[in-house]
Structures are given as structure tokens and as C-alpha cells.
Amino acid sequence: MSKPKLRTRLAALSFSEKVKILEKLRERSRAIAACGLRQKPSRKRDV
């Protein structure tokens, strides 16, 4: 499915369904943040 079609389809969901997706997106972000997989910003800048 193309990206614009997917966006339209997601936008057409009920608010309850969209909120469920929001909650999953948030849980995923928190899980990623908690497991430390995100790269820490380097202290030294590459020149």
C-alpha cells in the first residue's frame, strides 16, 4: 500500500482506534529509551 493511502486509511479510523495506536507508539518509544539502544550523543564533534 502506498504511503498516502496508508495515511488516509489511518486517518479514517475511529478516535478510539487511533488512541490505541498512539499508546502503542508511546510504549515502543519508551521501551527503546529504556533499553539504551539509542546512540548517546558524542562528546567530541567530528571536524
Added chain:
Amino acid sequence: MADNGSVKETLEVINNMQAEGVIRKYAIGGAVGATFYLEPSATVDLDVFITLPGESAGPLVSLAPVYEHLKAKGGRVQDEYIVIANWPVQFLLPANELERIAIAEAVETEVEGVPTRVMSAEHLVAIALRVGRAKDHSRILQFLEQGAVHREKLQDILEQSGLTSKWREFERRFLEGSR
């Protein structure tokens, strides 16, 4: 309040707070409000615009009664948020007439059977334009791309809020050449 919270539980707490007269009216704004009209996008918090009972238009209105009420029910203050049912909620008092009208004219809806109110698409766009951060501009473009705003209603709101020139600037920066 539950550890594994949900927006539904958060809204139940806010509705109870309204029923108990701690707040008068509320409307969801920000990214969660935009999600009512657009595809869901990741957000960490819930922006809730509120009016208080007997609120005067003065600048000294305080959110203290809201915080005290929620802390007594187990809410936890975290920076500018209060965490309710595991969701950080930012309570915002209307800073201008636009936000006051946006609360008054919010759309009635529900989340899993829990009644709630969300700002209209046109008010969300006007507020995003006024705030004017990069993420606000991006959200306005999403609203326009998805045809989620009534253009005449938006123009009326922009005129009433003195945002017409800002809108022209937005159009010049982001929309010219895309039509």
C-alpha cells in the same frame, strides 16, 4: 491510579475532576487532539486546555486547585506535567481569546466509551500557526494535505484572531509552488 495506564483512564480522571467542579470545561489539543483528524503520530504527553469555575480573565489564575486535586488522587507532578494513569498531562489555561473559543467550541467525541472533547481542526491549525514551531508548521501541512480543515471556517478564525498576515507568511514559505 494504574501503572499500566491508558488515555481512556486519564480521560476518566479528567471527567471526574470536571464533574466535581474542579474544572469547568476542557478540550484536548496538541498531538493527541490532531490525531482525532489525522493519522496517529508519536507523542509523549496529552495537552489539555481547561477553564476553571469562576475564572476571571486576569493573568493571575492558578492551576494549583487542579494539581492539589490530582495529587490527592495519586497524580504525580513531573516537570510541567502531572502524570495521570501513566500519561503525562499538561494542563493549559487559555492564553488568549482564540484558545478560549477553541475550548468553548470543541467537538464532543469519545474514547472507548468515555466522553471527551477535542478542539476543532480549524482551531488546532490556528493555534499551531500562532505557536509557530517547526513541529506546528509540519502539523498544519498535514491538516492541509489530508483536507481535514474547512478553509472558510479557518479563514474566519484567522481573521478573528489577527493571524491573517501570519497565515500569508506561512503560505508563502510552505505552500507557494506546491499548488
